[in-house]
Each structure stands twice: as structure tokens, then as C-alpha cells.
Amino acid sequence: MDERDSAADKRETRRRGTQLEAAIFQATWEELEETGYNRLTMENVAARANTSKPVLYRRFSGKGELVLAAIRSRVPTPEEEIPNTGELRADLLAVMENMNRNLKRIGPKTLHGLMVDLGDRSLTDMLFPSGRSHHTVQTILRRAEERGEVELGRLPLRILALPADLMRHEILMSYEPVSDEAIREIVDEIVLPLIRIHMAERT
Amino acid sequence: MDERDSAADKRETRRRGTQLEAAIFQATWEELEETGYNRLTMENVAARANTSKPVLYRRFSGKGELVLAAIRSRVPTPEEEIPNTGELRADLLAVMENMNRNLKRIGPKTLHGLMVDLGDRSLTDMLFPSGRSHHTVQTILRRAEERGEVELGRLPLRILALPADLMRHEILMSYEPVSDEAIREIVDEIVLPLIRIHMAERT
DNA sequence: GGGTATAAGATACTATAAGTTTCTTATTTG
DNA sequence: CAAATAAGAAACTTATAGTATCTTATACCC
DSSP: OOSOOSSSOOOOSOOOHHHHHHHHHHHHHHHHHHHHHHHOOHHHHHHHTTSOHHHHHHHOSSHHHHHHHHHHTTSOOGGGGOOOOSSHHHHHHHHHHHHHHHHHHHOHHHHHHHHHHHTTIIIIIIISOHHHHHHHHHHHHHHHHHTTSOOOOOOOHHHHHHHHHHHHHHHHHHSSOOOHHHHHHIIIIIIHHHHHHHHHHHO | OOSOOSSSOOOOSOOOHHHHHHHHHHHHHHHHHHHHHHHOOHHHHHHHTTSOHHHHHHHOSSHHHHHHHHHHTTSOOGGGGOOOOSSHHHHHHHHHHHHHHHHHHHOHHHHHHHHHHHTTIIIIIIISOHHHHHHHHHHHHHHHHHTTSOOOOOOOHHHHHHHHHHHHHHHHHHSSOOOHHHHHHIIIIIIHHHHHHHHHHHO
């Protein structure tokens, strides 16, 4: 055996399918964390995954698709983590904290980069679809209603969407993780007051 | 004279300073409208302005700075158009319509592109600083109070910021101009109800 | 008004990255 | 075991950023 195995583990095997894909996603995350979306290159991802560009391009049409797929392989959807603490306010806080955590992992620059490269599909349709956040908030409210905590008619969609909308706005605009304080403000000064208005109307 | 003046007006003069800058901004806008931020190149802007890349790079460090400057040369700041219709609701609608018009001129892809290339300076600090939108809404509210239309204590900053925040969110996420219907919903279902709560507290 | 400093504009160059093509060969599948 | 599939290497084309060099028109100063 004359192949130089000095430092790196020069692979003898040739990966395929799921295994290869997992290595690609892993490499993509690492590149994303080290250099950020802008400076992530297909070349570097390929190198880090010990593969080559054509392998990437056979699966993904470009950087945007690659990164989006990598994110979707790791970040849970809203449905996968609907909080259920037994109290409406705590649930609302938890919804926003979950979202904050997930968006923070991705980072605002990557989000903007995806919007540039893929258009609104990336955020609206795929990562944080508003429909799903409606659904999540609606579930929380329904449970609160079942507990007798609140009693309300149909809330406007705008209001159901508000927690997620304001969270997205914070992340996209501030380039900073959203503070717990900010989350509390949004819940206590905006969302809960609006919900209470609709309770009052019912009574 | 052997220079070919067949079709184009080959300039004999050499522009400088403000005049040249105006031509550069004009060319930047046209490129922006025709090809969008992504595919706008320094080369093409230079060509359209009948100048050359070094001239651009002497003034602007790159695409982001160039486009930001071009935008700032044309888009009014919030203070320059504080509405004053004599009615609070109409003023609020007008604030949002102004913002919609301005952001629509720029286009969401350009906004995201600027965020990628310049970081949060571009939107937060320079184009639509939240401080200024607070100020605008506060002015509107103060006038309404002076007219005796409402009477309120100090509103939380979050609420003052809400019209602009929700507008930015719509534009950044939807890739579509925001409909008048959506603007009305935001004012009637979110902003005005929250303001009324704080009126009630005062009474 | 004539001489000097400044900066416009042309051209050419380097470097980086996207995306493609071609080819060899390991691995899967039937 | 044979044939089909796809991995991985390498080289190539093209687009664009950003820089360097040079000539000369224009502005400014004495």
C-alpha cells in the first residue's frame, strides 16, 4: 500500500445515498457556523465532506437549496414542539422561545441570504410558514379554552400570526438574539391584551 | 475628427463631483429596476453611467454602499412625510402607506441583499431606523391628543413601533406589495385596539 | 491666463467562485 | 457475475469583484 495515510484518513470506501447526504449536511452546518452563509462555498463544503462539487450539484441546484435542505434536516418544525405547560401565558412565551432558539441557530445573515438566493419560498413556505404558526397558536388557545382559562370566539388571523410575525421581525432586523425581556414585552404588552379584548367581547 | 459618433453621443466632456454622482445614482436605479440587486454589477452600472469601475470604487467600497447611497438619495425619510389628515386612523393608515410605497420602490430582494452585504446598518440604522418611526407615530398621537380625539398616557415603545414593525415584516416576508386590505387590518385589528386599551386605563 | 494638482475614464490584470464536462472506478442491483 | 448507477477527481469556462497603471481633461491657485 503506497497511498499516503500520513495525516488525514484517506477513505477507501465510497459513500452513497443517505450516508453521503448526512456527511454533506454535517459539512454544510460546520461551514455555515465557521464562515457564515456569504462566504460558504460549494467547493469548501465538498472538500469538508470529502467529496466533490459534482456530487453536490447532482443533489442541489445551488447554495440556497443545499443550505435550506441542511437546515430542514436539523431544525424542528413548529408542530414538533407545541408547548403545553398548562397556562396560556407560559405557552405563548414558550412558542416564541422555541422560535427564537431555532432562528438563532440559523442566524439572520443566513436567513437573508436564503431570501436573496431562493426568494420567499425559503422562509414563508419552507422554514417558518405562517400557516403553521397560526396552527400552533390556535392549538395553544384551544387548550386554554378547554381548561376554562379563556373563552373566545374566532380571533382574526392577524392576531394568531402576531407572535411569530413579531419574532421574525426582531430576528431579521436586529441581527441579535432576541432577549427574554423583549419576548415578555411582546406577550404582555401586545399579544395577551389583544386576546383579552376578544374575551371581553364574548362576555 | 475621426472618432465614431455614429449612434451614441460619445461625450467630449468629463463630469466631476455632484454631476457625476447624480449620473451614477441614476444608472444604479435603472440597473436595480431592470435586473434587481443580485444581478446588478459594478461593471454594468459603470457602463450605463458612461464611466468606469475605478470611479465607482473611489466613492463606494462596494455594491452595498453604492446601492444604499443611491436609495438614500431618492427615498424620503419618515420625518419628511409625517401625515396630518386631522384624524388619527387616517394618519396611521397614511404612515403605513408611505412606508409601503417607499419600501416597494426598493423591493424586498434589494432589502435582503443589503442586509447580507452591509449587515443591519442598512435597514435599522440607515433606511428605516426604528427611532424615527417611533417619532413619527408619536407625533401623530400627540396631534390626536391635542385635537381631543384621544387621551392617553405613555404608550409602550413596542406599541409605537408596531405599525412600522409589522409593515417591515410584511414586506420582507411576502415579496409582494402589501395590500391596502392588509394595512387596514393591521390598523383596525391590532394598532387601534391597543391604543384604546391605554385610553381606557386613563379614563 | 498659465501652471500645477486632482481625479475621470480607459484598459488590463488577478483572484475567487459558480457551475459544467469528462473520465475512471467503486458499489449496488438484478 | 454482469450491467447499471453514481461517486469522486480534475480540468475547464464564465462571471464578477476588486486593483493597478496610465493618459489627459478639468479645476483651482498664484
